[in-house]
Amino acid sequence: MEHKYPKNFARFYDTIYHRMRDGVDSEFFQKLIKNTKGRVLEIGVGTGRLFMNALEYKADIYGIDISPAMLDILLKKLPADQHYRISEQSITNFSFDFKFDLIVAPFRVIMHLIEKEDQVRALNNVYKHLASGGRFVFDAFVPDPGILKYGIDKQTDFDDEYEPGKKLRRIVTSIPDLVNQVLNVLFRLEWDDDEGPHSEEWETPLRFFFRYELEYLIERSDFHEYDITGDYTGKLLDKDSKEFIVICKKH
Ligand SMILES: C[S@@+](CC[C@H](N)C(=O)[O-])C[C@H]1O[C@@H](n2cnc3c(N)ncnc32)[C@H](O)[C@@H]1O
Incomplete structure (x- = not known):
């Protein structure tokens, strides 16, 4: 089952993640894209957090995503003559009649695939x-x-203005399901606009992986x-690692 990002989550995505994520992974992915001679595909391109920058330095980059609400935001940022680069397709069955020299799926895209058949x-x-x-x-x-044992209970991870004088708050709850290896994540958005206060909730599972499962899967x-x-600096995996950065090569 696909869990598409809802409209208001897409609307506030850039406000939240340019701040929470750019300093973490942008440099790594931008460098990979810049150093690629040839076509690049970003899977789960979202609102174009990384994609827009890559286009600025003239990467020959394409993007796919399953969430129309995310793609709507991205398409609004792109000049019409570049829209051909974006399509609504899933990682499991996308199709192009040409090949790519680099394919990236930045920021947990793979964790949206719950079933092992879909992962393979x-x-x-x-x-x-x-x-x-x-x-x-x-x-x-x-x-x-700690999160696998206790989950996360209503933690505010963003609390600021999204426009001058307009507040946005995001509250995250995460309920672990160890047997199915998912964290059921509940996002709650609260924001103000000219009509008053609003809120919306969205629940989505995230499939977590251990190191050797990732290796067996590949x-x-x-x-x-x-x-x-x-x-994201190329440090070898060790007992304190917080991320798996996976680089698969085709001969
Ligand atoms: C956390 S966002 C990352 C967006 C962007 N790559 C970034 O780094 O800001 C994950 C994105 O993956 C997309 N996604 C989820 N499942 C997908 C699938 N099966 N195929 C393609 N994209 C998918 C979601 O719609 C969402 O836009």
Whole structure:
């Protein structure tokens, strides 16, 4: 089952994540894209947090996503003659009649795939769309044992103005389901506008992975060569790593 980002979550995505995420992963993904000669695909392109910057330095980049609300925001940022770069497609069955030298799925896109059949299908579909020598790079967080045990109870992770004089607050609850290996995440948005206060909730599961499951998963797919590092600077995985950065290569 697909969980598409709802309209108001797409609307406030940039306000929240340019602040919470740009300093973490942008430099890493921008460098990868800049150093690629040839076509690039961003899977789960969202509102274009990374994509817009890549276009500015003239990357030949395409983007797909399953959430029309996210793509609507991105398309509004793009000149009409660049809209051909964006399409509503899923990682599990997207199709292009050309190949890519780099495919990226930044910021937990893979964790939206709950079923293992979808995960394998996604990896094989990406493999099929890579040129030889091409790479697929994605990330997932290392599960936090405290959150796996206790979850998160109504934690405010954003509380600021989204426009002068207009407040936005995001409150996150996360309920672990260990057997199904998901965190059921409930996001609550509260904001003010000229009509008064508003709120909206959205629940979505996030599939968490352990290191060796990720390795088995990749080894089950058409990819045979891969590296997993422990942060966005290329540091090797160790017991304190908070991220899995996975780089799969096609010969
Ligand atoms: C956390 S956002 C990341 C957006 C963007 N890559 C960024 O770094 O800001 C995850 C995105 O993945 C998209 N997504 C979820 N499942 C997907 C799927 N099966 N295929 C393609 N995109 C998917 C969501 O709609 C959402 O836009």
